[in-house]
Amino acid sequence: MPTLSRRALIGAASALALFAGAHAASAADANLKIGFVGVTSGPAAAWGTSNVRSMQTLAEWYNELGGVKIGDKTYTIEIVTFDDQKDPKRAVEGMEKMAQEGIHYVVGPNVDDGAAAVRPVAEKNGIIYFPYAFPKELYTAPASNAVLGMIANYQSGPAIYKYLMDNKGVKKVAFVAANESDPLSQRDSGVAAAKALGLEVVADKDTYQNDTRDFTPVLTPIVALKPDLLVLSGVAPANAPLLIRAARELGYEGLISTETAQDAKVLEEGAGELANGFISVGGASTPEIASDHMKEFVARYTKKFGEYNDESNTKVYVLDYILETMKANPKAIDNVDEFKKTIDTFEAPNPYLKDPDAKLKYVGSTSFGQKRQVAVPMVVNEYKDGKFETLFVGTVD
């Protein structure tokens, strides 16, 4: 190996570059870092992007107002993001990185496998993380470091089905899901919920590849069964308009619903008026319930990134939960045990809703046996001509 020395030199140089970042990480006194580990590139980029942008918009806003006062110190909020490319192996790396940066509160990951993979890292390094993934074992004891950042489909699904049974006379339900972990798990719990309500489930095994572009072949046999309700379990926002359009063009006349958050603009562009009546779960941006604070958030987000994403309606909350809980117990700033203590009693006004009695608080006792979920209003929306209209607002306990 004649060039050993040259190669060794290059190797040594790159090794130095790698370790050089080590000390740059030490935080200024009044800097508070909040992490994000999730997917911001590839086919599922929309999920993590709406997370990151919500956090960045809020952080910029709060910093503009002079920072966040926790205890007797005022902090500048810094958002540290890590793109895990929807790969659980990378998600672990991201969580390690967060630990390295001395971060104790992390938003994400966005999917089941990532959330399960980072669990040991988070528990070992004293990190509370807020996944957008539904497996119950993440939130039930002995697990205690994960807080569900949204409403799980096994909580919203039954409420939606019940509402549609009582108000729209739904009797027959069909489910369709992508053949990936998250949608399949959501489909299974959806099917169980529908059966428990006494609905007739006519299709519970139909799946599609997540990269499908033409859903007509998938939906042809399902539409022929003439269900009253077609549930798109865990549907990716990119696929929702395509599924709706294919179903409607095949002559499907029943209702269509999903339990995940969607974006009105995407539905409008992808399915137009065919999407009218589509039922999904949102957060707080419908005009009926949004406060001025929420409207300003949307305005700031739109200004900063050019376009709002309605998925952020559910994702706006978590950063406030983290900061407000710290305000309630300043010791939680670098001690997650203090944070966990505060979870049980924490309560603060919800700035995003008009309703002055709306509260930020932790819930989940019924589903998980401990409070490991943020209370996001369960706003069930109906899409109509480019906008969401509130069908009903539910709660989770």
Place this chain on the structure above:
Amino acid sequence: MTKKIIGLLLFLIAVFVVAPWLIAATGRTDLYYVFTSVALLSIASAGVWLTFYIGRINIGQGAYALMGGYVSAILVMYYGWSFWWTLPVAGIFCAVASILIGVPILRLRGVYFAMVTLILTEVMRLLALAVPITNGAKGITSIPLPGPISLFGLALAPDFATLENPRIAFYYLSVVLMTVCFALMYRLVHSRIGHICLSLQQNEELASSIGVNIAALRVMAYAISSFLGGLAGAVFIGATQSIYPSSFTVTDSVNFMLNCFLGGLGYVFGPMLGTLVLYLGWNLLFSMEKYQLLIYSTAMIVLMLVLPNGLLSLGAKRKG
């Protein structure tokens, strides 16, 4: 010869002394996991490299990594095996499976073989979703850390769960495996069989005409390749303590292949260097946030234009 020994010594010092020392000195403990990943992924990439060596483009290593991971996870969780015993079993299981799959598909060449292996990755993911023992979409989670192992009373590894930082133990485990793997690869490539494999890469008809049983040789190389994939997958699952059908996907299969290209197809240590650069490249660009992918891909294109035969072609005229 002495140059080789010096090279080996430098490598061992770098991996076992310098890297841990640097991590300790700078406090970057997160790098243990990063280097563990690099070591394990480079083992899997070494397998892909071996199939390249017999003239086949393998985009299916993710399938065997997933299979090995599941074998290990299932044996540990449902049958109470020790993690350590699942490692060889996972590797052998994958090797046997790859022989069954390889006999028909190794007749394919060029892009056809590449595509069939690519499809194989997807087939494995769908199988993991469909077969009951894998727990389907819900995956297998909360897998315990490896317990202690001793051989003839000599403690080889402690109980990982009692360690203050099991990441360090996984680092050493992975780099030991990587070192052994590449040492064996080096031996294999420089053996008589290795030379025959090289002739396969250049001209199969010629090789068979001089009386080499090329079919058997190809299957053997593919089985070794898959063994390495399964082994790497099993250790990875041990380190991350959970497995899902999406733990190794088409993206991983493609990355294993790209690692080999980047390091250089003509060099045994190519996959190791390629994995290091590709994996760390992404990690280093972490602070670029939304420009991460742009810079990463631009750098890859430039590298390819400057060094189309891989990083190790830089200066080295003959195989290392």
Place this chain on the structure above:
Amino acid sequence: MEQVIANGLYLGAQYALIALGLTLIFGLMNVLNFAHGQMYVLGGFITYTVYGQLGLPFPIAVLCSGLTLAIIGGFMERYLFRTVIRRSHREESTMLLAAATAFFFDAVMLLIFGEKQRGVPKIVKGVFNDYGIILPYDRIVVGAVAAAMILSFIAFMKYTKTGRAMRALAQDRVAAQLMGVEVDRYTMIGFAMGAMLAGVVGGLLVSITGVNSGIGGPISVKAFMMIMIGGAGVAGGAIAGGFILGMMESVGLTVLREYGDVTYLVIFAALMVFLSIRPNGLMGKPWG
């Protein structure tokens, strides 16, 4: 069942058109273009911008998609692939280059067009519903355009000087060169044409299935499968492969649905078995 066959035919037409461009590039240069799906997506975004955002007529938008991609394709061949092919010992090395350009396209499109799924207004409204077949008119239009393009592509390859030169190149590069074919020139034209086809399909289909910046990779993989079924590097193979895959998906999703989540497992496993029996696809070049 009529519906299932209609679905399969429509799906097949669009698949075949996607696969054509890929197989053209492969046939000419032995490059498996990982960025093909990304080119398709870029074509979709250009039509989205020109037709959906600027409001120009749809055919002009599709034309813009095709032209832009042709130019990009030409540049890619001239400045990237040609260099790497000349300098590398093994021609497979272009796979890394192709993958890197695919990532590059992904990154650029994510930055420019954002993470959301985009769509455009329907080009034709209404749904055909007779003889037991339901087919929206816009699908019929797109399907017909796709079929017309496939036919004109075949005619182009058969009857024009350029087409004949490219076929000669694909069959035997050295012989073609000896016969006086300007190899560099036609390779570049061929790459540009392949890219243009990807762009045009992307533009056409954005009117039906929309587009988002993350789907390029999966589309490439799907196109790979099609050209494998039919046989790589041969136009007829790409067309056959596209229609076969389209039909398999359409029929499989209906017939196998009661057996649970196995439809795609069966399709992929069948593909593997098929290729083991016919190692060069239906009509591919023997050396792959």
